Amino acid sequence: QMQLVESGGGVVQPGGSLRLSCAASEPTFGNYAMHWVRQAPDKGLEWLAFTRFDGSIKDYADSVKGRFSISRDNSKRMLYLQMHSLRFEDTGVYHCANDFGFKERPLGYFDNWGQGTLVIVSS
Amino acid sequence: EVVMTQSPATLSVSPGERATLSCRASQSVRSNLVWYQQKPGQAPRLLMYSASTRATGIPARFSGSGSGTEFTLTISSLQSEDFAVYYCQQSDNWPPEGTFGQGTKVEIK
Numbered sequence: 001q002m003q004l005v006e007s008g009g010g011v012v013q014p015g016g017s018l019r020l021s022c023a024a025s026e027p028t029f030g031n032y033a034m035h036w037v038r039q040a041p042d043k044g045l046e047w048l049a050f051t052r053f054d055g056s057i058k059d060y061a062d063s064v065k066g067r068f069s070i071s072r073d074n075s076k077r078m079l080y081l082q083m084h085s086l087r088f089e090d091t092g093v094y095h096c097a098n099d100f101g102f103k104e105r106p107l108g109y110f111d112n113w114g115q116g117t118l119v120i121v122s123s
Numbered sequence: 124e125v126v127m128t129q130s131p132a133t134l135s136v137s138p139g140e141r142a143t144l145s146c147r148a149s150q151s152v153r154s155n156l157v158w159y160q161q162k163p164g165q166a167p168r169l170l171m172y173s174a175s176t177r178a179t180g181i182p183a184r185f186s187g188s189g190s191g192t193e194f195t196l197t198i199s200s201l202q203s204e205d206f207a208v209y210y211c212q213q214s215d216n217w218p219p220e221g222t223f224g225q226g227t228k229v230e231i232k
Contacts, residue, residue, distance in 0.1 A: 001179075035219070044226050045159075045167065045210055047219040059218045095166055108219040109157040109212055111178075113166035 002026040002112045004096050009117030016086050020117055022079035022096030030054075030074035033099035033106035036081050039116070040092040048094075049081060053103050064090075086121045093118050125149050125213050129224035135232040142198040144227045146211035151191045155215035158187060158196050161226075162207045170209075171196065198229075206231055 003025035012018050022034070036048045049070040050059045058070050069082040079096050093116035101107035126149040136142045146156065158171040169178040171187040174194055184199040198205055211224040 045212075045223045047222060050218060061218070061220045100169070100172065107172075107214055108217055108222070109169070109172060109214045110159075110167070111169055113168070115166050 002028065002032075002098060004098070004112055004114035006094060006096055006114045006117040009094065009119045011120045011122055012086055013123055014087060014121055016121075017082070017084045018086065018119060020081040020083070020094055020096075020119070022081075022114055024077040024079070024098075027077070029077040029098075031103055032111075033101065034070075034072060034079045035097050035099060035110060036068075036070060036079075037095045037097055037110065037113075038090075038092045039095065040089070043092070046092075050099075050106070051079070052106070083119070086119075088121050091119060091121045124221050125152060125216055127211055127213055127222065127224035129209075129211055129227045131227060132225070133228045133230060135230050136201050137232045138203060139200050140232075142201055142205075142229055144196040144198075144209055144229070146189075146194040146196070146224050148192045148194075148213055152213040152215035154190045155213060156187070156189065156194045157212045157214055159210045159212065160205075160207045161210065162204075167210065172214075201229070205229065 008020040038046045051070045067085045071080045095116040097110035097113040099106040100111045128147045130145045154174040156174040159167040161167040175187040186197045208226045
């Protein structure tokens, strides 16, 4: 089972930027689409971004489109989320997760999840 | 956008009892329904996919049913480790934006 470990969270002012990272334990990382999912304090789950197994296709929730950018480096088994123009409502725990589907057939639901990294947007 | 509604928001159950959680979709999602379990301070865990298929390592006391717009997650005999928040998610539409329900918290009665 693939282990995922996020890092890079912290406290940032509104309008600031932050880059999150997600390290995968398995060489099979490159076979799976990856996602970022956010959880605001005491709230539910919100999907944010997707990248195809090879990084060739990306998709974003409207709430982050134009501000966040997902990328991956399969040679390093790493997933990233670059966040710009951060807002108060971006506060939350950010999880990376691999898609349950394999390679060209992402299914849009999430198999293994990381524990998450906390982002706090505060002035 | 398909809206997922879970009920109840909180379910109080005694250990050993049966718990029944509901998830309703605003339009048909066929059998493309997923359940997750989340314990405090932990990441969500995939429980069930395709409405009724248990994920790897999930005990048989968890069962899922339904299709179309009405789905149920049943825990036949609650164990102490089952007290958690449960989320449903529809996977019928792409991208997965707005696909989660708001969650049902299963607490000790």
